[in-house]
Amino acid sequence: MSKVAGLYIHIPFCRVKCDYCSFYSVTKFDTHLIDLYLAKVVDQVFFLKDKYQISLFDTVFIGGGTPSLIPPASLALFIDRLNLSGVKEFTVEVNPESVTSEFLASCGDSGVNRISAGVQTFSQKHRDIIGRVGQEEKVLAGLDLIAGAGFKHFSIDLISHLPQDSISRISGDIKSAAGYGIDHMSIYSLSVEDGTPLSDRGATEADEDLAYDQAFGEVVESCGLSKYEISNYAKADCQSLHNLKYWDMEDFVGVGPVASGTICDSQNRFVRHENPADLSKYLLQSSKFEQIVYSKLSRNEAIFENFMMGLRLIRGIDNLLFVKKFQALPLSFIPKTYDRFSEFFLVDSEFTSLTPAGRNILNTILVDILDELEF
């Protein structure tokens, strides 16, 4: 057993559902269900660890849903049962509107060294527009608690391109977030997904607004955070190690409903496992976890995913890692696409990346790569 992997654990519980949210989570639960669930998760972690011969989870991310709804004592017991050691980065996602000092203390005692707080926006007007759970004052109070708890790393999530948005709204949010001494920030543009109440209300995604994009990019930089991925910013050496595994297509395991993971086996084949998007199905399966769907990625499919994820990074695809997996440099697989978009690619000995203009047309480029790799 020599494999090192990341571990993602999904906590599918939320107090109420946000209007824009299309993640899988349930709002009817009690502490008993949470405990039952966590027990199952522990089982699955060991099941997958064993299956893939993983010796070490060096990054752990407990996300959601709303992990901060787990009672502090249950959380401590849960993490203890996972029997983790040698974790370099251990993140727990919290919703600042409902986080408690007890919960944070429990995190700290259990080895958690990074808190990721889902703020989305400080503006109450915009929280109402997108139907984000929680009131502004509670959010501020929660953030104070986190900042005071002294975790090594602290990240805040914001959403850009909201309906009725303005440069001053997003800039204000970024500055407010930076005021909490964070070392990492994620800013996603709002996606209006079909079937969500937000979409039913007729909300649409914003048009491109270069002035907006540029303005908020500058504000983030002025707060000492540099962009390292399409929607992520960090202080030096504070990039999310766990998320980098996704973008570099390194091994990671996903546990809990809808969670998925990808592992590269000894023959350099990529195997994906996907959990059902249904809590009861998840809970009711046997200790063999027969609800997991496994799929083997074809070589070209894996290469494609590597482009899809790796080109999101500002530094780009790590050539060495890529060659280790596929025995050739990235661009050698996509001569046609490169020919067409060469002005947007940057290549040096270490990395293959896109220019900022290239990242703006990432999807167009990816569709061409998809076409060229044909799987």
Next chain:
Amino acid sequence: MKQENIRNFCIIAHIDHGKSTLADRMIEMTNSVDLRDMKNQLLDSMDIERERGITIKSQAVSMTYSYKGEEFLLNLVDTPGHVDFSYEVSRAISSCEGALLLVDAAQGVEAQTLANLYLALEHDLTIIPVINKIDLPSADIEGVKKQIDHDLGLDPDTAVCVSAKAGTNIDQILEAIVTSIPAPTTTEDDTLKALIFDSHYDPYRGVIVHVRIFSGSIKEGDKLFFFHQNSTYKVEEAGKFKIKLSRTGSLVDGEVGYIICGIKNISDVRVGDTVTSVSSPCSKPLKGFKEVKPVVYSSIYPVDTNDYNELVNSLEKLKLNDASLVYEKDSSAALGFGFRCGFLGLLHLEVIQQRLEREFDLSVIFTSPSVQYKVALKGGSEIFVENPAHYPDPSSIETVFEPYIKANIITPDDFLGPIMNLCLEKRGVQIHMNYLDTKRVELVYEIPLAEVLYDFYDTLKSISRGYASFDYEVIDLRETNLVKVDILVNGEAVDALSLLVHKQNAEYRARVVCKKLREEIPRHQFKIPIQGSIGTKVIARETISAMRKDVTAKCYGGDISRKKKLLQKQKEGKKRMKLVGNVELPQNAFLAVLKSEEK
């Protein structure tokens, strides 16, 4: 069957007045088809006809009917009502002695009613006026009778009032057919003279030639001479049109039927040609048909250039059954290799487009339709141009001429004002205006054909709340002031989007096209300017703003499959798009150019 017990007739009318439905009822009444095979508009056998509820191709069917103890053979031809297919009507008419002229009891006499009546009168057909749809609450039988008298000059007392839908009074029609339509005249002369009035292609049996015998007879084994084609064939099979082909071995004087002579290629048969026998040929052919000439031209390109060969095959197959379709090779910088095609009108164009997509599963792009212009060049030579791509440099042009039509419009006088305005806007010249009765007016205009293609019919219908009807024929070429408008997408002129338009309309048309394109072209991840220009002068401009979707959205480990699916979907969508420069143009963008601005 005795000659005097044969009746050859067609059903003619304005579009939608119920011809095919009436044919259904007659087929039923005469038990010409098994009940279980019966369906609405039975004779509309092409998918596209059934889907659109219109007849495109004439269909012949033979029925036997007993009247006063005697058997009669009734050969019926159902014809299309739409003006694009009026050549089908003239062919049908030349194979018949009589015609049922249907008039919708609620709509009254409309433009094609008149046009088709004139065609029938030219051929001396006996006409039975039929008032259809008397079941409708808005039916005005008395009013329509007056119109039949006054507008059509027919005896209203001979009109049969029916409901084809409900099957009311169908027996009266059958009776009228037997009693008032003459039997085909026989001649003493027994030299074979038969008119080819139609043909169709059967993949197993080759070309099936539809003939009307005017003298003599045909039997299997006979050697035939086709006049125009100047070629001889041996008859392998002869028969009549039941619902399916029904082999009889021979056809005699006065009969309508089919012959199969081992002809592989439909273009080897000319509709309108005369068939005679090799052994004792007739001295001169029957009067044929006017050649059908395309009215509009458009180029067809496969969305996926790899489908070119399939497009070639599909067009060949379509051509087998549709001799009016003409095409030649064409190529475009933006769209690659394709074909320049001539059509009988926009409906014909749409029909071909749909058939290519449905029957042959091809994704195709049609370019903006154009009429054919005559261009007199400095230096005295003349050329015909129907493709904007071939339009000569303006500095070399002396004069341009464009085709004009004579348009007949019939409308209640309430809408006179708006309709006259419309015609004026379309550069029409009023020739004639005439009250058909106290409320209905017939207007005759001469209008440039190009104006009618674009937006005319829909507008006419909408400003008259559906009451005005319209019919036209191409008359001549007249001097005009033409310009070529180029459309630039993301700075690149897309040759397939160029238009030839009258100078006066250039700006408006360019604006509409740019606006339509803005609606149809999906947002890309960059901003796309769309411009219309004459030479280097920009006359219209729109911009498609860029989208950011999925670019800055989050994408972590759990989102990989979903994100990949989205991209795969985008890739599928792209297959139906044409890459022009860096912009993906959907098929609809090209079609949009044909469509008018929504009012």
